[in-house]
Amino acid sequence: MRIPIIAGNWKMHKTASEAVQFVERIKEQVKGTDVEVVLCTPYTLLYPVKEAIKGTNIKLSAQNMHWEDQGAYTGEVSPLMLKELGVEYCIIGHSERRLYFNETDETVNKKVHAALKHNIKPIICVGETLEQRESGQTNTLVKNQVVKAFEGVPGDRVAEIVIAYEPIWAIGTGKTATSEQANEAIYNIREVIRELYGEEVYTEIRIQYGGSVKPDNIEEIMNQEDIDGALVGGASLKPDDYVALVNF
Template sequence: MRIPIIAGNWKMNKTIEEAIQLVKEIKSNLKDGVETVVCVPFTALSEVKKEISGTKLKLGAQNMHWEESGAFTGEISPLMLKEIGVDFCIIGHSERRQYFGETDEMVNRKIKSALKHGISPIVCVGETLEQREANIEKKVVETQILKAFDGIVAEEVEKIVIAYEPIWAIGTGKTATKEEANEIIAFIRKIIMNKYQQEISDKVRIQYGGSVKPDNITDIMNQSDIDGALVGGASLKPEEFIKLVSF
């Protein structure tokens, strides 16, 4: 049985002091049977790790480089994240692809590096509004998945979380209907089944992301193939995030 996973992507928000205060409110209000992750800015990772130590709350980073060290000014390596005690890392978020030129090849390298160092990747895929209106959303997502998982062996797949985030629904207030989200996520599961096998696809956890809020989380989580949510804005408000993880 797949354990639901709710992850908050704080993006470029919260100072260290603000981050500590936020996790203080979250960590004592966690629901059993749901894996809860906070993906905080690099500057707050160490202090948040100290604050959540001994709790069920897991720590995530928002990005990483695939190399362990080197002349990559401004980047963070998997060794640095592992030393802090990071459990998860978001890889290939649409904002990284759009604003910083991340390619499917870079996403693939990052996934392999994260797995090598015992960090579970949260791999983001999703189409633009133009691609959906052109009825090529499945082709776009399939290409992203196949390139992301190139060279990934079956034994590693269940350590990966996939986040389907239609780009047109991120931070816009628009949300794919629960049926639209479940259809694509079921399609992603089928891609994994075809590349590996049924047993593997049954184990991989696939989240939905895109304007997830307390008033739509129950409908989303009641779908057959959706195992969780990657949450943006609502994860910055403790009362909202607590409601989300208590769906």
């Protein structure tokens, strides 16, 4: 059975004191949920959040990482560093990383392998622009992103990976794919995993939806057959909203 996962991507928001206050506000309200609760914080917040979530069911995620363990990569953070901090998940290939920081399908694949090497669970982001959707390229583009991200990944590690389908046109725009559109895209992603790895693995992998997810649309999204969770941006910044998402 696939456990739903609600991951809050804080992007470049919150100071250390604000992050700790957030955890204090939500920790009792998300206790005992059947949903996996994940906070994806900036690097500077990983340690204070790690300390704040001790003894809770909240899990820690980074938003990015380098694929090398160490080296002359000024400003980068390695999976080795993240692992020592207790990071369990890492977002890889978010559209903002692809758009602003020249992430490619090839670097995404390198990071996936590095994460798995250190037993960090990758949250791999895939998705299309509005222009690509309107020209009918969604399925082909997303399939290519998935195939390249999983290149060389053995079948026995696939269940550790989460895929986040994030249509770029719905991120931070207030626009949301309809629940049917999201489910169709995620169904197609699951079919790609079936083609690559077969029946058993295909049923195990969790696939989230991301893109202007809010408390007022989370229930409809999560009621879709193939959607296993959400990667949430803006709505994860407010404690009450995030609790409402987790307790959908």
